[in-house]
Amino acid sequence: MGQKIYFVLALAFVVLLLSNIADAGNLNAQMQSLMDKHMKDSGEKSFSAEEGGKLYYIKRMHSEKKEEISCISCHMDDPAKEGKTPVGKPIEPLSPAVNKGRFTDPEKVEKWFKRNCTGVFERECTPKEKGDFVTYMMSLQ
Amino acid sequence: MKIKVWDLPTRIFHWLLVLAYVGAYFTSESEWLLEYHAGAGYIALGLIMFRILWGFTGNRYARFSDFIRGWDEVKSYILRMLRSDIPRFLGHNPAVGWVVLFMLLITAVISLTGIVVYGGEEGRGIAAGFFTFKTAIIVRIIHLILADIAVVMIVTHISAALIHHFILKENIIYSMFTGYKEDMESWSERVSHMKAGEGLSVVRLVVGIFVAILGGLGLVYLPPEGKTDFSKEKMQVMDDKGFVVELKHNKKWVDECAKSCHIGFHPNLLPASSWEKLMSGLSDHFGEDVSLNENIQKEILDYLVSASAEHSVSEASKKLMYSIKDGDSPIKITDIPYWVKKHSEISDEVYKRKSIDSKSNCIACHSGSEIGSFEDRDIHIPKE
Incomplete structure (x- = not known):
């Protein structure tokens, strides 16, 4: 009787583990449909993690702030690290590898794309840029 | 005798x-x-x-x-x-x-x-x-x-x-x-x-x-330094009829204003007219575009106005209201004359300390700031 319980528990553990591995690096359904929409809007066949990485690290001169600015100004040169807002408040790591909650809520993702693209590039990001960026972040597993 | x-x-x-x-x-x-x-x-x-x-x-x-x-x-x-x-x-x-x-x-x-x-x-x-x-x-x-x-x-x-x-x-x-x-x-x-x-x-x-x-x-x-447990303190606010009632933070306010780029600046730190001005300029919010959808923006503004400095029972709110010139609606808390005077003896070096970092990090020294409490006895300036 007792052995049976241990067996069930062990089985449950293995199933849980496998489902986690299968889940790693994959977007959930809501995020996937957002990505599909970006894919359609951009007219691309696939997104490029490499292009997304470039977008993350590229520095440019902001026309009003008169200083060099990039994603890494706040999110740090390693997305797995804790970032810092302009007023010094910590930002949870952006990388889904260390922060499971990232890139799970399309509304939140779109909100911050809009704000931060405007903040860094002084324009909204294109569907291709967003797709590449998310692909890059998801590849950091 | x-x-x-x-x-x-x-x-x-x-x-x-x-x-x-x-x-x-x-x-x-x-x-x-x-x-x-x-x-x-x-x-x-x-x-x-x-x-x-x-x-x-x-x-x-x-x-x-x-x-x-x-x-x-x-x-x-x-x-x-x-x-x-x-x-x-x-x-x-x-x-x-x-x-x-x-x-x-x-x-x-x-x-x-x-x-x-x-x-x-x-x-x-x-x-x-x-x-x-x-x-x-x-x-x-x-x-x-x-x-x-x-x-x-x-x-x-x-x-x-x-x-x-x-x-x-x-x-x-x-x-x-x-x-x-x-x-x-x-x-x-x-x-x-x-x-x-x-x-x-x-x-x-x-x-x-x-x-x-x-x-x-x-x-x-030399009164003893207070150690108020702010997780147990309740917030108070004066409603439109002048009754003091319990205040609870609006959830949207918590998500958008207290959990994003900066700490939550309590509604009691600015008068209603300032909150209106600030919330109508979110596309250029201290240099950042933080636009919100209309419904959320309105819900947050309503909350801010309902608990603004005019509705506060705290001493700090009353004094900062008193220091603002009639007709002025400052949107930067650190520009308010009462704030400036109250912090005039704190040197720039203090704000540069690692655990403080900026003037907008109220909570570094006022541990009750997110529930709008700025009592003197709860002030603790970190040494580094």
């Missing part, structure tokens, strides 16, 4: 006044104990009114005519005191008589100014509605200064009683309980072996008074 000096009403008056002072002192720092503080003040005022009447109708030693003496007698007493040849009086001596009168009057004025502040700032008590908030702020300063003087006065009074008890061998402390003192003859017989001024020198007296004053100042200016 014993002789009755202090009659029962005078003794009861004395000890009730002691209780009123102790009660008022220990409830003076906390907003939440303000009712008790005010209660102690009303009791003190009633006691003083009684004592003034008793000064005309009490027994011999309780009457003003016994202890309010002319300048000549006061001068001669002080001169003899300075020569360490202190004459004994059964009741109050000529010098202390005036001090007693001063103590009665200052207590009355402290109580009356307290009633004005309670009426003007809190809208409570018998003076509610008679005084404006602005009047109350000025009267409050008088109330505080007089209260400081009273603490020094009390410490000096106790020191003098101890000097009389231990050095002049006069049993004035017990007499305030029993009413009885030794008569002149048995006292002078008992202390006749003492030379004039034995055990007492002017230097000691001066040192005693000095220590008394320092002790009094110490009591006033």
Whole structure:
């Protein structure tokens, strides 16, 4: 009787583990449909993690702030690290590898794309840029 | 032989006044104990009114005519005191008589100014509605200064009683309980072996008074640093009908304003007109585009306005409102004159410390900032 319980528990553990591995690096359904929409809007066949990485690290001169600015100004040169807002408040790591909650809520993702693209590039990001960026972040597993 | 000096009403008056002072002192720092503080003040005022009447109708030693003496007698007493040849009086001596009168009057004025502040700032008590908030702020300063003087006065009074008890061998402390003192003859017989001024020198007296004053100042200016548990504190707000009710943070406000780029700046830190201005300019929010969808923006604005500085019961809100010029709607809290003045002594180096980092990180020093509490006793400036 007792052995049976241990067996069930062990089985449950293995199933849980496998489902986690299968889940790693994959977007959930809501995020996937957002990505599909970006894919359609951009007219691309696939997104490029490499292009997304470039977008993350590229520095440019902001026309009003008169200083060099990039994603890494706040999110740090390693997305797995804790970032810092302009007023010094910590930002949870952006990388889904260390922060499971990232890139799970399309509304939140779109909100911050809009704000931060405007903040860094002084324009909204294109569907291709967003797709590449998310692909890059998801590849950091 | 014993002789009755202090009659029962005078003794009861004395000890009730002691209780009123102790009660008022220990409830003076906390907003939440303000009712008790005010209660102690009303009791003190009633006691003083009684004592003034008793000064005309009490027994011999309780009457003003016994202890309010002319300048000549006061001068001669002080001169003899300075020569360490202190004459004994059964009741109050000529010098202390005036001090007693001063103590009665200052207590009355402290109580009356307290009633004005309670009426003007809190809208409570018998003076509610008679005084404006602005009047109350000025009267409050008088109330505080007089209260400081009273603490020094009390410490000096106790020191003098101890000097009389231990050095002049006069049993004035017990007499305030029993009413009885030794008569002149048995006292002078008992202390006749003492030379004039034995055990007492002017230097000691001066040192005693000095220590008394320092002790009094110490009591006033070195209150223990508070360790309020803000997770248990409830927020309060005044609703549109003027009732104080519990405030709960709006969830959208928490998500958008307190959990994003900066700490949550409590609604009570700006007037409603400032929040309106700030919320209508989210596309350029201190250089960032933080636009929200219309519904969320409206919900947050409604929350901010409902708990703005005008609706706050906190001292900080009232004072910062008071400092903003009519018609001004500052959107940067650190631009408000009251904020600037209050933080003027903090050097730039402090803001650069690692755990503080910027002027907008209120919570680094005001641990209650996210629930809108900025009480002096909760301020703790990190050392690094």
